[in-house]
Amino acid sequence: MPELPEVETVRQTLKQLVLNKRVKDVSIFWDNIIKRPQDPNDFRAWIQGQELQDINRKGKFLIFHFEDISMVSHLRMEGKFGVYNASLPKPKHTHVIFHFTDGTELRYDDVRKFGTMHLFEKGQEWNEKPLIQLGPDPFDPSFTTEYFYAKLQKTSRLIKSVLLDQSVVAGLGNIYVDEALYKAGLHPERIAKELTYDEASRLKEASTQTIVEAVKQGGTTIRSYLNGQGEMGMFQQQLKVYGKENTGCFGCGNPIIKLKVSGRGTHVCPRCQK
DNA sequence: ACCGCTACCTGGCAGC
């Protein structure tokens, strides 16, 4: 599911469903998802008996606040959280289950098993990886044009690669980067330091607007199945370039093309993006 | 500091 708008949608949905529930036990079926503490048995012991008090988000990370600990989780490519009745059978791709005392459970499903979970003592999560290396969210007041332009000035990387760098701005992924670059009229292969202040400003605004609008729409749903929580996103209807190769550009009618930039599939209108 | 490559995993799909 995972760029900022999808993670935010999951956060809001989950909050309605699991707040103030107490964890009775945790089942772990794929150890590699658990990154901290190293031993999954310790993970289980830490979280047992804890009440879930809030769910937050930074970039693409979900932060589950329990009484004494925080759980930081990244969904990577296909991770999903859902709340179910404990009597329902466990699907093939469910790898972690948080059993609550009320007979419901929070399940983590992930076909590719790329997702991660870290536990920290309350408050400590902000001082360590992975959260410590994140830049501001796109709509955070500290994500200013001055900040962004200064970052761009320092690097010769391609602009697409910089937008994907979570330490510069947190939450954009392959879909929204392509959309933001299109909105700003900038080609993904431009050298970051060669952007003018005005172009940096346009791109900063385009990035923020794209993310804000996608959050309003509940994110983008492509390829992924409905997980029963009703959080089907609608932003896919607003996509202008992502997945639109060989269709006419909304601006000029010329075909959108697909290329590889920094190893990622990249969608661009060569006429509108310079 | 950068790039490209590999790894982590599985499944869908195009092409033969």
Next chain:
DNA sequence: TGCTGCCAGGTAGCGG
């Protein structure tokens, strides 16, 4: 119906 290879909303770690 296979099989093969490529692709996928992500990121860390490696060597050059």
